[in-house]
Amino acid sequence: LKGVVMVFKNQIFISCLLASSLVACSGGDKSSALENPNPAATPAASDSTMPTTTLPTTQTQTQTTPTTPGSTTTLPATTPTNAVAAPSLAVQIATLEASGKLPKLDRSSDIKGPDTNNNGIRDDIDAWIAAQPITEVQKKAAQQIAKVQQATTLVDLNDKAALQTLGDRTAAAVVCLSRVFAPDQQAGSDLGAKLEAISANTKERAMQYIKYNRASSGSTTSLPSGNTCEP
Amino acid sequence: LLFAVKVQAQPVCVASRDICGPDTEGCKRVFPDIPSAFAEWKRFAEPTVAKTPKEACLGLYVSYERTLLQGGGSGFVGGSQGQVPLARYRRSEYLLMANVVTALECKVAEGGDSVITKTRQATYNEADVFFGCIPPPNITIGFFNGVGKTRQTAIDSLDRLKSEYGEQYKNTALKYELFYNQTACRDGWLGKVSCLEDLAEVFEQRTIELEGVFAKRWETYWDLLAGRYRSEESISGQLLGLFSTDNPLLQWLIAADNALSNALAASFLKIITLFAENPTYENRQQHLDRLTALDDNYSRLVLVAHSQGNLFVNSAYDALKATRPFASATVVHVAPASPTLRGKYILADIDLVINALRATGTTSVPGNNIEMPKSLRDRSGHGFEATYLDKAREAYARTKDFIKENLDRLAD
Numbered sequence: 001l002k003g004v005v006m007v008f009k010n011q012i013f014i015s016c017l018l019a020s021s022l023v024a025c026s027g028g029d030k031s032s033a034l035e036n037p038n039p040a041a042t043p044a045a046s047d048s049t050m051p052t053t054t055l056p057t058t059q060t061q062t063q064t065t066p067t068t069p070g071s072t073t074t075l076p077a078t079t080p081t082n083a084v085a086a087p088s089l090a091v092q093i094a095t096l097e098a099s100g101k102l103p104k105l106d107r108s109s110d111i112k113g114p115d116t117n118n119n120g121i122r123d124d125i126d127a128w129i130a131a132q133p134i135t136e137v138q139k140k141a142a143q144q145i146a147k148v149q150q151a152t153t154l155v156d157l158n159d160k161a162a163l164q165t166l167g168d169r170t171a172a173a174v175v176c177l178s179r180v181f182a183p184d185q186q187a188g189s190d191l192g193a194k195l196e197a198i199s200a201n202t203k204e205r206a207m208q209y210i211k212y213n214r215a216s217s218g219s220t221t222s223l224p225s226g227n228t229c230e231p
Numbered sequence: 232l233l234f235a236v237k238v239q240a241q242p243v244c245v246a247s248r249d250i251c252g253p254d255t256e257g258c259k260r261v262f263p264d265i266p267s268a269f270a271e272w273k274r275f276a277e278p279t280v281a282k283t284p285k286e287a288c289l290g291l292y293v294s295y296e297r298t299l300l301q302g303g304g305s306g307f308v309g310g311s312q313g314q315v316p317l318a319r320y321r322r323s324e325y326l327l328m329a330n331v332v333t334a335l336e337c338k339v340a341e342g343g344d345s346v347i348t349k350t351r352q353a354t355y356n357e358a359d360v361f362f363g364c365i366p367p368p369n370i371t372i373g374f375f376n377g378v379g380k381t382r383q384t385a386i387d388s389l390d391r392l393k394s395e396y397g398e399q400y401k402n403t404a405l406k407y408e409l410f411y412n413q414t415a416c417r418d419g420w421l422g423k424v425s426c427l428e429d430l431a432e433v434f435e436q437r438t439i440e441l442e443g444v445f446a447k448r449w450e451t452y453w454d455l456l457a458g459r460y461r462s463e464e465s466i467s468g469q470l471l472g473l474f475s476t477d478n479p480l481l482q483w484l485i486a487a488d489n490a491l492s493n494a495l496a497a498s499f500l501k502i503i504t505l506f507a508e509n510p511t512y513e514n515r516q517q518h519l520d521r522l523t524a525l526d527d528n529y530s531r532l533v534l535v536a537h538s539q540g541n542l543f544v545n546s547a548y549d550a551l552k553a554t555r556p557f558a559s560a561t562v563v564h565v566a567p568a569s570p571t572l573r574g575k576y577i578l579a580d581i582d583l584v585i586n587a588l589r590a591t592g593t594t595s596v597p598g599n600n601i602e603m604p605k606s607l608r609d610r611s612g613h614g615f616e617a618t619y620l621d622k623a624r625e626a627y628a629r630t631k632d633f634i635k636e637n638l639d640r641l642a643d
Contacts, residue, residue: 089480090444096473103466107447149383167382171409174386178394185394189387190464193457196383197450197466206431206449209381213413214425216382218517223389223407225398 103128105201111153111208120147125198134191137229141180144230145173145192149199153208157215166212167221172228180229368643369404371530372396372634373522375412375547377538377566377615378499378584379430379456382411388615392535395620395631396638403642406530410518412543416501426498430456433494434487441483451484455491458611460484492611496587499539499568503588503595506542507570510549518547522560526551531559531641535634537615538584541567548573561637565619565630570595575633577619579603579626581612601626 087095097104106113106124113122121129121143129142148169155162174192181188200209372392376385389409398405415423431452438446445451451467454460460467467484474480505512525532536544541564551558564576568588578585580599589596603624609617619626 089442092474093444093470096470101473102470105450145383167386167409167411170383171386171389174383174390178390185390189391190462192383192387193453193459194464194466196381197453200453201450202447203435203449206452207428210425210427210431213381213427214415216411217413217425218514219382219409219411220518220521221382221386221409221411223386223393223409 100131103198105198107202109202109204111204112150113205115150119143120150122146122150122199125150125195128198129195132191135180138180138188138191141173141177141188141229142191142195145170145177146195146199148173149196152212153200153205155212157211163212163216164219164221167216167219168224171221172224172230175224176227176229179227368402369406369530370400370638370641371406371408371525371532373408373410373525373532373534373544375410375518375534375536375540375544377540377613378414378502379427379495380413381427381453382409382413384457385409385411388537391616391620392634396634400638401642403531403638405638408521408525410514410521410534410540410543410547412514412540414498414502414505414513414539416498426495426502427456429498430491430494433490437483437487437490441479445483445487451487455484455488458488458609458614458617460488461610462608488610492583493587495611496584496591499584500588500591502539502542503568503570506546510546512546514543515546515550518543519550522547522551522558523555526555526558526560532561533634533637533641534560534562535565536562536567537565537619538568538613541565541569541572545569545571545573559641561640563630563633563637565615566613568596572597574637577601577626577629577633579612579618581605582618583611584613601629 093102096102104124105128106122108114113124115121116123117126119126125146126143129139129146132139132142134142148166151169152166155166157163177188177192178185179188181191200206372389374385374389374392376388380388386409389407393405393407396405413425413427416426416429417424434449434452434455435446451460451470454462454465454467457465459465461471461484462468463472471478471481471484502512522532534544534548544562544564548560548562551560562572562574564572564574566578566582566585567576568585576597578597578599578601580602581604582599585596603612603618603626605612606617606621606624609621612618618624619630621627
């Protein structure tokens with residue numbers, strides 16, 4: 001544990017150097033980040049797993065971990081000595097992706113990404129949906145929302161009518177997803193959020209998606225009734 | 232001046248939706264004044280004009296004094312028989328001051344004749360339908376989203392509201408509408424920069440750390456933004472679950488989460504300042520246009536606002552009331568940081584975003600009015616669904632009841 005803390009403090013140190021705020025990192029100034037124009041330079045504060053009103057941007061102790069089921073991979077303390085022997089975090093994650101334990105996503109700088117079957121959904125997301133342990137109807141609903149998400153990153157942001165149509169399609173897809181997972185609507189909501197996250201999974205896609213949302217500001221969208229799932 | 236319409240002994244049943252004649256424009260026709268309404272009444276009282284009677288039918292007996300108060304004004308004209316006046320101000324240009332409307336319920340006897348079975352005071356809606364050929368009563372629950380919400384997640388919140396209240400409340404249909412906002416927090420080289428962009432910059436700065444593994448893993452940004460990065464139902468939670476308890480991933484995520492929460496609160500503060508300087512800062516006209524259109528269609532409005540949505544709802548609500556003082560609209564504030572309120576509010580003591588605002592000396596934040604336990608699945612204590620509609624905690628019942636109270640006020 002001590003080794004982890006030490007290494008982590010090193011990371012904090014590096015972080016603070018980048019933020020050009022070494023003094024703030026080593027000092028005891030615990031002012032809120034709201035008063036600090038550079039949140040990245042906020043000093044280490046509470047060790048609690050639950051943040052307090054003044055939110056620390058760095059931690060100094062190991063936190064309680066989530067009780068997530070499934071297998072675990074022991075990540076050794078990455079002290080300089082161990083770092084030589086242990087594979088890097090990036091390599092470990094790549095290994096997990098290759099094994100199928102994590103989704104293997106396209107991370108190219110191309111906003112559209114590969115869509116070899118031209119169905120309006122990126123190939124990697126198509127594959128991810130296909131691998132989910134859900135019914136065919138639920139997969140179809142997932143494809144419907146994935147298609148809309150892909151469209152949001154490609155739409156002309158000056159085309160107000162197209163933006164409105166996308167809002168309507170999003171509403172239809174959300175309602176459809178909720179419907180096919182009923183009564184466990186939360187499961188549908190979770191799946192929609194996952195798809196949103198993996199669709200905007202690179203900086204380029206995320207920034208484009210943010211621009212789409214910004215362009216939609218001020219819009220109004222009615223929630224449709226009935227069966228809104230596409231045939 | 233008092234008019235009284237006597238209904239014949241054998242009244243013609245006029246089903247409420249059937250009184251629009253072929254010359255009306257859909258069901259949006261309104262009568263310009265009482266004489267016109269009176270003429271219509273007489274016209275549709277003719278047996279030849281009446282539509283096919285239904286099993287349950289309705290006639291209306293109307294008495295009224297005067298009408299057409301232009302430009303708003305207040306005070307109903309008293310009913311000729313001391314009954315509750317029936318005025319429902321729907322349009323500023325058309326303020327119908329009907330006083331007493333008696334509903335004559337009837338049934339269709341053999342041979343097509345109708346027989347009165349019951350006499351009672353008409354409901355507002357029955358009278359509205361008669362005078363203006365308006366649609367059946369409906370309430371629109373409008374949702375004004377909070378800070379950092381994408382359009383999709385805001386629609387998801389709206390869908391959650393629908394799952395709570397359904398499509399019908401008492402005798403009134405419920406509709407749901409999103410009033411989306413994604414505010415600009417500052418001016419940039421190429422125009423205004425949205426708050427989401429500011430938050431993305433904070434995330435990007437942190438991706439330099441931890442071997443840069445998150446630099447191309449922006450799915451984590453969305454998980455952090457939604458406060459779900461430790462949930463096993465998120466990609467980030469899935470990733471965390473594959474590593475041991477002392478891994479630096481979790482440390483990094485917690486630190487990034489805190490940085491984003493701080494940035495979120497800072498964005499909030501900027502928006503409050505922007506609205507304080509200019510209440511019409513953004514989106515007001517678009518939201519007002521939609522509210523006006525809904526009012527034109529006789530939809531009553533329960534507006535639910537979360538987080539920064541409270542600033543937008545105040546702006547839109549005030550604009551609506553300025554032009555239509557009698558529009559049926561109410562507001563419920565969830566996690567507000569707005570200086571003023573238009574209805575009841577709920578604000579949890581664990582709401583870190585609002586608490587962070589207080590820490591800056593912002594005095595406009597209302598006091599907490601509910602105490603809640605913290606939850607690892609809801610680190611910010613600020614989420615609309617995760618905090619205020621979390622069925623496992625107290626805020627759920629309070630939030631739901633506030634909205635229900637408003638539905639009760641507006642529903643038939």
